[in-house]
Amino acid sequence: MRISASLTRIIGIANVVVVTVAIIGLSLLPPEGRPHAEPKDVAKVDNGVAPATPAPVGQPPGVVSTPEFARQVHANEVGLVPVLMYHRILAKRVASIDRTPAQLRKELEKLAKQGYVPISAREFATGDIQVPAGKFPVVLTFDDGHPSHFALDASGNPAPDTAVGVIQEVARKYPSFRPVATFWINREPFGLRDRESQTAAVRWLVDHGYEVANHTWNHPNLRALKKKKVSEQIVRIERLLKKLGVPPSRTMALPYGSMPRTKKAARTGSWDGSRYDFAGVFLAGAEPSLSPYAKKFDRGAIQRIQSNGKKGECRKWCSQYWLEWLQKHPDKRYVSDGDPDRISVPEKQRGKIGAKRGLQVIAY
Incomplete structure (x- = not known):
């Protein structure tokens, strides 16, 4: 015509x-x-x-x-993505995997300066990666729901030097650094025991864009459990999250990074009439993750990187090493369009x- x-x-x-x-x-x-x-x-x-x-x-x-x-x-949206794993954020480190608020702040500011933009584990696992063109996604994950991760001060704001307090602080300093992270919790989220304070904490996080999801009921080694017990550990946390007003988890982190003998049980299953089905199950691994768009991406065993310096076992396996490596090998890194x-x-x-x-x- x-x-x-x-x-x-x-x-x-x-x-x-x-x-x-x-x-x-x-x-x-x-x-x-x-x-x-x-x-x-x-x-x-x-x-x-x-x-x-x-x-x-x-x-x-x-x-x-x-x-x-x-x-x-x-x-390059099939490039590598750093999924960083944090545990306690303490003024004085006790275990090698602990980080101080100053160390966390320094690492997050480094990420911001280098062009990284945080996304949640849920967004990553489902392929919902909305990052500005030319920037790089990073996933910040915190295991165990420790009191050092989140607490509200008397004014109802995140307490300074908690994980969320530091993330919010860095985001204010670097507006392109999205204040987003994933918190995988156990039965007493953030050390809180009464339902009212648990609900207030979890709702604040969810309402401000953070992900709160499944890390099992009492943090067992899932490989040592029978399939039914694995499902029970997962379902009990799902029921708690529901009571706290949180949607069903789309991700979970394996305690100790230990996979059940039946790998499938970590991702899908049921117990006592309740089902679960995760978009991603995360290890406690030692290297960047493949892109969720890659053929070889295994959503049932997603790699993470421990946040740490370059000493001892971390000489080649923790965040300082890998962030430096990705900076030196930009063609290997996920770059958003x-x-x-x-x-x-x-x-x-x-x-x-x-x-x-x-x-x-x-x-x-």
């Missing part, structure tokens, strides 16, 4: 309007949220950036990726994408 000259002019004008709005939108982003390209380069990809649907609260505005735009921001509806990768990485993701692939 032949298009009339007037219709052609209308289409041309509409394209110019869309492109102009997109460029203005990028120019208004803070420096931390812009892609690697300088403003003069953004104009070169006028056909590659267009406003997408509004993002959820706390998420960046989206773009529509094209091969040219993906190339400019060096997108800013478009949650598309997976953008260098052409040579196309074959690594899982075929069942259901998202459009952009290769360049």
Whole structure:
């Protein structure tokens, strides 16, 4: 069908309007949220950036990726993602896996300066990665629901030097650093025993974008338990979370990183009439995770990295080593295209994408 000259002019004008709005939108982003390209380069990809649907609260505005735009921001959405594992945050460390508030603050500020944007374990496991173009997702996870992770002060705000207090502080200092983390809890979340205070704590976290999820009832070695007992440990926490007003968990962390003898029991199962089905089960591993879009990604055994320096066993297996390694090997790292509806990768990485993701692939 032949298009009339007037219709052609209308289409041309509409394209110019869309492109102009997109460029203005990028120019208004803070420096931390812009892609690697300088403003003069953004104009070169006028056909590659267009406003997408509004993002959820706390998420960046989206773009529509094209091969040219993906190339400019060096997108690689089958790259490695650091999933950092924390335990107690103490003024004076007792165990080797403890971190001080100062150490946590230093690590989070380093992440912010390097362009990392936190997402929750749930968002990661489900592939809901909404990170600005040219930035890198990082998953902050805290095991055991320790009192040092979260407490409210007399004003109803997160207490200073708790994990949440430090995260909020860093986010205020670095606006591009999204205040999001996952807290996997046991039967007494954050050391609280009465239901009223447990509910207040958990609801504050959920209402402010944090994930609170399953770490079993009393933290046993699941490999030592029969399948039915494994399911009981998981279901009892799910029932507690429901009483506290939390939606069903989409993720869980294995106590001690120990997998049940029946691996499937950690991810799906039932006990006493209640079922569970997790999008991701997390280990206490020692290396970055594959992208959830990768063919070899195993959502039943997701790797994590212990937060620590480079001493002893951590010389090659903890966060300082791996963050330095990823900084030195940028081609191995997950880099976002800013478009949650598309997976953008260098052409040579196309074959690594899982075929069942259901998202459009952009290769360049």
